Amino acid sequence: MQSITNIIGKNLEDLRKKRGFSLDKVAELTGVSKGMLAQIEKGKSNPTVSTLWKIAMGLQVSFSYFMAESATTIKKVSISDLDPFEDDSSHYRIFSLFPFHPGKKFEIYTIQLDGNSHHISEKHAGEEYILVGEGEISLEIGEKNYRLATGDGLQFTPNQTHMYKNVQNETATLFVVIYYSE
Template sequence: MEELNKIIADNLASLRKNRNLSLDKTAELTGVSKAMLAQIEKGKSNPTVSTLWKIANGLQVSFSYFMKEETATFVKIQKEDVSPIEDEAGGYRVFPYFNFQPDTKFEIYTVELEPGCIHGAKTHLGKEYLLVREGDLTVSLDGQKHQLKTGDALQFSGSMLHSYENKAADTVSFFLLMYYPEPEL
């Protein structure tokens, strides 16, 4: 409950300051006392539902506005902190950097493919956007082979039969963005 109080406190204080409202003016608009507002902003008071409704109505925001958590302005991920997911033989490694989020509808991976490895991917919804980071990669789409080298890119529907193959002597790595559109009804 303390964490929720802090979220409410931060959101109320931020909203009030962004609108250049004093505690007195906020109390006037909401019908909630200046002392109570100060206690809520300091995280020292657990506001009731009716108090939050008064504040929301007075400041003309949704009730849930006060419960929303701040999203990070940036996310830094270091490769050594990302654990790969490997196939049975270990020749195909996927490093999940950004997992699927409903608001963005995509996920981003780095993939490493060892020499001689062929990975037959499962068909799936959405689209794949592939960019070869380093090496030579063969991508098979519905049986048609596409040779890609460092810096080359390929976009295709995940519903196509597809596989990745490394015919070279060195490991190939590529970035993979998988986009999932809204389902068609």
């Protein structure tokens, strides 16, 4: 269990960053010096009740906000529990492990591509990160061709049609992260 000093410091820092505030801005809003705020965030100073009230009032949060321990969030996903999305040929299956959430700006998939088959993906938004979990694929992006084997990765902007080709007889497994900056 963390000490209350560390919990207060972490909560203050997280709130400040979440709101996009500098230490100077928080000092201006709360009347607490930048140096004191930095010491509190680092867990090197245990604020007085009066100081914590100033910070709470200036940032418009409850006094107890700073003392709340955040619960560890764990979400286990099993591919066996998911229904895949398939292309027309049924040789390309996408399992949405972690669907898009606006607050997170990314989504994560597992893709299974049967041996000696291919899938054409239309252009789309975001940045695409491909990691080959098993097998060997060829990824054609525009006029360029990239060969990826187990353990290889590739990042690209998917602003043009691209084709995944499994160049072996066995099913290839890919992990895909699509990041959306906006």
